[in-house]
Amino acid sequence: MKLEYITYRNSSPYPFCPGCSHSMVLDQLNAALVKLQPDPRQVVIVTDIGCSGLSDQYFNTNAFHALHGRAVTYGTGLKLANPNLKVIVIMGDGGCGIGGHHVLNAARRNIGLTVLVLNNFNYGMTGGQHSVTTPHGGKTTTTRGGNLEHPLDIAGTVAINGASFVVRTTAFDKNLPDLIEQAILNEGFSLLDIWELCSAHYVPNNQFTRRDLESLVKTRGLLTGVVHKEERAEYANAYRRQEASQVGKPTMQGKAHEQRFAAALTRSMRIVIAGAAGQKVVSASTLLGTGAVLAGLWATRRDDYPVTVMTGHSISEVILSPEEIFYTGIERPDIFLAMASEGLKSAHRQFDALTAEDVLYIRKDLLPLETKACIVPLDLGHVSRKEATITAVAAMLRHTGLYPIEAFEQAIGLTQRHEIAEENLKALERSSTVIARPETNS
């Protein structure tokens, strides 16, 4: 003999006001569950806030009750983590206001939730204030002269934004158990916009009757029953199908390097590379740091750039040292690479701090410029924008001998994709010709 669940309700009586439609809808939900016979341990009722938020306490299923408007987000997390769960979200029209964004995005995503909106046109629990679905002209404690706003059509909104099963009806609909059953059986996002009577507030404030409720749908020119249905992939399952080929691949690992070269550096060197977007400043300074690691030095790199890309300044600050570096800031650079006027402008404090002991490597076309630093002009006229910084950094390395240029070359080969590495290695070759005369005072 197969055992059947004769109810998914527990023995507690509902707490709702006499005449409130919530009890009727919850009974229909129970009837739908009895028909479907799911394992109650695979069902979770997620409730929002307001009178409808009490609902989970009257069912022998898993229950999840938290913040106002967020029920759909918790339901989404539950479903994403365990796509086998039957997630039933119960919320009011209030929740559709404060959490409308989540309802809309869950619909768009077609995540497998069954959302029951117990829509009674006002906030019952907090004293009959207006909600996003209060009819135009409707009287509530916060629209005393009649609602000036127009109501949100919840069912219509989710229907045109990706929900795969949408119902609009009233709590008095005899087909409600069937509609709820179909909604639960739909794999994707289902929403039932169930219009109700709030016997405590909206009914007495508007002399609103069952007949008014049933005719309201018609006077607004809306349909009842299943108003939208479409076949679309459910998100949690679609995600797993899409990512299936990734499962079991090795996860990210560090790129550890042995020291392969020796550097002559005996003190820390603070380097500012001041360029512009598109000059690959960050990429070049990362290579400068990686090369330092290969040469047994410690390095740090910090960047500054605007929140937009491909425009404005791009500045990297790199410190190289024979010892571990703790403070990563640079007030006065030992070496300043001026690659673009945007960078010079943004790094003007560091530029102004340069003294006669410091070296300024600068694109020829940015000269003349007033500075106390020793100027080393870089002839980068023939170098493309994206190769400019790496060429300049390599030239600086050759010129200063901070660490062997071969370490920089290896950093390119070890960390960059083949095509990019090829280009950068060419830039490395060109870098030997961009400084006209060897300087001796650096």
Next chain:
Amino acid sequence: MREFVDGSEAIARGALAAGCNFYAGYPITPASQILHHMVRELPKVGGVAIQGEDEIASFGMCIGAAMAGARCMTATSGPGISLYSENVGVAIMGEVPVVVVDVMRLGPATGGATTVGQGDVQFIRWGTSGGYPIIALCPTNPPECYSLTIRSFQLAERFRSPVFLLTDREVAASMSTVEVEAYESLFRSEHAPPSLKQAGEGPFIPYQIESLDDVPPFSPIGGPHLVRFTTSTHDERGFLTKDPKKVARLNEHLAAKIEAHRDEIELVSSDLQPEARTLVISYGITARNAIEAIRIARKNGRKVSSLIIHSLWPVPETAIKQALRGIERVVVPELNLGQYRLEVERLLCSKVSSGERAEIVGVNRVDGEMVNPQQIVERLS
């Protein structure tokens, strides 16, 4: 062996090492890198990573997923933490193990998206209604980002509590050379895998505790038991109650489970000099600058002690009190207007009766720049 790496990557690797299999987050500078890493990596371990429609949804998804048994993390920055506020309360009240990374930037409001700050220290502590304790860890470099992320997952499950990994733009986005051995040697004794107290067979009472400081056993929604989760004032079975006895027991438990086990959470790096009269207390990026300052001072023959706080909340009072012994001057550098200094002052006040109260000074910046080591050196005396 050494590598050149930033804190964001170390945090993502730490999360993977801890067994994280769910991530939800909303793009925000400077935390987006963590989102990118997790979106790329989690499918490889059969996990899920999703960009939510906003921070509220992202944290909400983590909470739902955690209660279905996933090991969850999210990351954001100041403006996102503001939106996380209500769900921090949910995670406290519902007893949800979840790791929240806050990559601090300069606030308030939109503030400086690409500049550094440490202004969220008291905000995360008191960032939700009710005023209940949270746990917050704070790394200073990539190996600590890795280790303390693992530690965050471990503490989140040990206490069924949200755990903040409080970091900042500089630690997360700047690259530095790292000895790879440091990843495994750091806080090694704390590296036990995270584990939730699982519910046994038989009847399951979702919020059952033996004593106030006990942690309720966990059973995932969709698992072998019926589970009731609620963030309203509830009894042990997860039903709403106003019974003052039950309410008091619940709320006192939420504090006691952490307060009574501070010793399990307390984590500092202390470098105390026996005859030093000056102590620098620091955390996060500012600790790196303090280390440099102390090196300079010691080179000049000064005796200075250092205490770096890795477990910001709850305040590691035992370690701080111990470090304060014989100290006449405390220097607290911070990228805010003196938020953690308040906690040190509080501990100094409790020593007033013995007549040995030390002087406390802050070194504070809120201009988007780091505290320069020289600024700290200047305040040492």
